[in-house]
Amino acid sequence: xxxxxxxxxxxxxxxxxxxxxxxxxxxxxxxxxxxxxxxxxxxxxxxxxxxxxxxxxxxxxxxxxxxxxxxxxxxxxxxxxxxxxxxxxxxxxxxxxxxxxxxxxxxxxxxx
Amino acid sequence: xxxxxxxxxxxxxxxxxxxxxxxxxxxxxxxxxxxxxxxxxxxxxxxxxxxxxxxxxxxxxxxxxxxxxxxxxxxxxxxxxxxxxxxxxxxxxxxxxxxxxxxxxxxxxxxx
Numbered sequence: 173x174x175x176x177x178x179x180x181x182x183x184x185x186x187x188x189x190x191x192x193x194x195x196x197x198x199x200x201x202x203x204x205x206x207x208x209x210x211x212x213x214x215x216x217x218x219x220x221x222x223x224x225x226x227x228x229x230x231x232x233x234x235x236x237x238x239x240x241x242x243x244x245x246x247x248x249x250x251x252x253x254x255x256x257x258x259x260x261x262x263x264x265x266x267x268x269x270x271x272x273x274x275x276x277x278x279x280x281x282x283x284x
Numbered sequence: 285x286x287x288x289x290x291x292x293x294x295x296x297x298x299x300x301x302x303x304x305x306x307x308x309x310x311x312x313x314x315x316x317x318x319x320x321x322x323x324x325x326x327x328x329x330x331x332x333x334x335x336x337x338x339x340x341x342x343x344x345x346x347x348x349x350x351x352x353x354x355x356x357x358x359x360x361x362x363x364x365x366x367x368x369x370x371x372x373x374x375x376x377x378x379x380x381x382x383x384x385x386x387x388x389x390x391x392x393x394x395x396x
Contacts, residue, residue, distance in 0.1 A: 176326075205383050207383075207386075212388060213388065214288075214290075214372060214386035214387055214388040214389055215327070215372070215374075215384075215386040216386070217383040217384070220383050230383055262326050262327070264326075272317065272329055272332050273317075273329075273383075273384060274329070275319075275326035275327045275328070276326050277324075277325055277326050278324075278325070278326050
C-alpha cells in the first residue's frame with residue numbers, strides 16, 4: 173500500500189491564481205481530511221469528509237473548496253490564492269470517525 | 285474552538301537523557317494521540333490512547349491518558365539522535381467527525 177499520497181510536493185502561486193492540491197489513499201478509508209500547518213500554530217482542520225459525496229467544514233475553511241466523488245480521492249481547491257494561504261498542507265485519512273488518522277507527506281505552498 | 289496547551293515548546297537535552305512532555309485541555313477528550321514529525325514529512329503516529337488512565341508503551345516511548353480526560357503525557361527514555369523532531373499531541377472529543385485538535389508541538393533537540 174502507498175498509504176496517503178499528495179501532489180504536488182511544492183508549489184508557488186501568484187495572488188489570485190487557482191489550483192488544486194491532490195490527495196489519494198489506497199486503504200479504503202471512509203474518513204479523509206485536510207489540515208494546514210503554520211509555524212507555531214500546530215495543525216488546523218480545513219475540511220473533512222466522512223464518505224464519498226459528503227463533506228463538511230473544519231476550523232479554517234474560508235478560501236478552500238473540497239469534493240469527494242470517490243472513496244480514494246479528496247482534492248482541495250484554492251479558487252483565488254492569497255498570501256495568507258502560504259502554508260504546508262497535509263491530507264489525512266482514517267478507517268472510521270474514531271480511527272487513527274494517517275497523514276500524507278504534505279504540500280508546501282507559497283503564494284506571492 | 286477547543287485548544288490544547290502543549291509544553292514545553294522546545295527541549296535541548298543530552299543524548300541518553302529521559303524526556304517528558306505533556307498536553308492539557310480545557311475540555312474532555314475521548315482519544316489522545318501522539319505524533320512525531322520529521323523535517324519535510326507528515327506527522328507519524330507514535331501512540332494512541334482510548335481510555336482514561338490508560339498507560340501505553342511503544343519501545344522507549346510511554347504515554348498516558350489522564351484520568352480527568354483533560355491531559356496526557358509522553359515520556360521518552362534514554363533518548364537517541366533519531367528522536368530529534370517535533371512531537372505533537374492531538375485529541376478528539378465527541379463522535380470524532382470534526383477531526384483532531386492539535387497542540388502546537390514540542391521541538392526536541394538532542395546534543396550528542
